[in-house]
Amino acid sequence: MVHERVMEKLAILADAAKYDVSCSSSNSNRKNKDQGLGNASAHGICHAYTEDGRCVSLLKILLTNHCIFDCAYCVSRKSNDVKRAAFTVQEVVDLTIGFYRRNYIEGLFLSSGIFDNPDFTMERLVRIAKKLRLEENFNGYIHLKAIPGASDELLQQAGMYADRLSVNVEMPTEQSLKLLAPDKNHKDVIKPMVYLKNGISEYKEEKKKNYKTPLFAPAGQSTQMVIGATKENDMEILGMANYFYEQMNMRRVYYSGYVPISYDDRLPAIGTPVPMIRENRLYQADWLVRFYGFNVNEIVGFDHPNLDLDIDPKLGWALRNLHQFPVDINTAELELIQRIPGIGFLSAKKIVAARKFKRLQAYDLKKLGIAYSRAKYFLAFASPFSLQKDLSSIQIKNHILNFQKSKYQNNFSNQLALF
Incomplete structure (x- = not known):
């Protein structure tokens, strides 16, 4: 019965996690030690192909889909009539180790709805990562969500045990966040990004002086924007992404096309999803900025605020x-x-x-x-x-x-x- 209950939770919380696309790694190099489990490779993990052609994956789940917030664009919002579930800390640890031993996964991507308050939720995410590292001697890749509003102490602990942390900005602009998630505060999203940026930088500098300095989020931080739920143009979206790259040293910005899931006057009508090609064009433009030396205002501008859909x-x-x-x-x-x-x-x-x-x-x-x-x-x-x-x-x-x-x-x- 216990196994059946956990598997039922897994079905619910793995399905709910599919809407979070900021799920890949890079530049982590956590070596296996003391005959432990796993190894976080610098080549990249999670639903992607590594440079040597391997396809690797993570266990991608929510700790819970219960949430105190009522964000209009989110399937886990408190007003949505969906089946709810929550893992215990030990259940996530056991699932991760069990799937790893069966060669199903190479790491863990763990996000969550907000149980009671940000600290209450973040503390459980940290406990899972800590148990995996210290009790199970797990050296595989761990990606944790940094919960906006959580304390600096918990973020610091998260950085010690996770390879990557991500704080989802969710909406491209503060105005859109207020419109669709009035209970949330844009400053609560930016604050942990700043803390992680500074922490990552400080630990890197300390590592140069003392090689025994522990790792701190070695794969950096990432974020995700939902596009198409509100009317921002591509110039506004790429401008925000560029801000994150330049000011937050963000490793990646992910773009998630909104899929209409409810009737709401503030949202696009059901049956009008964002064309997948728009996501693709945003990723191409993002790549040009990060690797090809383009400025955002060369790619989009006031005279052409949106990317062409028929050409790259x-x-x-x-x-x-x-x-x-x-x-x-x-x-x-x-x-x-x-x-x-x-x-x-x-x-x-x-x-x-x-x-x-x-x-x-x-x-x-x-x-x-x-x-x-x-x-x-x-x-x-x-x-x-x-x-x-x-x-x-x-x-x-x-x-x-x-x-x-x-x-x-x-x-x-x-x-x-x-x-």
Whole structure:
């Protein structure tokens, strides 16, 4: 009976956790010690592929879906008529160790509704992580939610036992949070972010002086924004994300498209979910800011506050800035080569390395694996596709979209031919 009851809780609380997308790791390097269990790899964990091609996963659950708050966008809000459940501290520990021993998981992602108050809930999250580390000698990856409003003492303890902590900002703006979650305070969200940012920085500095300094949230902190529940444009969303990256040293910002789950005049109508492509475009823009040297105001602006849904943000930027092309990849700086549509971060580095030995031509770029069908419109090769032929941005866009459509149709036809 005990096992059946725990499994029933697991079904409820794993399903409720699926709405939290800020669930991956990076840069944690918690080594196995004293013949313990697990090892948190720096390559990344949880519902993702590592650099060596492995697919790894976490036990992703809520401690409880009981909650004192009534956030309109949340399936666990107190006014929602859903089946409620709550794990004990020991049940989560036993589930984690049991699943790990059966090779189902490599770590734990633990979030929670708010039981009674933030400290009451955070204390239980910390106790779970502490038991796993000290009693079970578990060295696998642990991601904990940092509950807004929890004390600094509990956040400090959480950082000692977890690899990553995340404080979900939830809404892109303070105004939206007030509209849909009037019981919550935006300052309560920012305060733990600041504490964790400072703690992570201080421990890193101390580690340089004394290698015995314990780890403190070695995989950093992350956050999540629900998009589409309110009317913020992409410029506002990316502006907030950029603030977190620059001011909070955030490791990742996640974007979760709102799925209408209730009738509420403040929310989009049921049956009108946020297009998945919008999430995808936000992640692409986020990637450009973090790794390609773009500023947010280059990608979106007052004259184009939303990302194009039919083309990716880098191509959108290039089409708005044709005066910067064509680019000679044999002489251009790495930063500009990275901005050419169809050339990725790593491909740009390969180009710079390869051109030391010869002057690169179109066939060389194809060997390096770039998307030449897209890049060719922005390169300074003598070809019928070059911008020297005075193609307009609309013409280039149409050429690329038509090629993509034709390629998709051909692939679909080839797959049908296999049946």
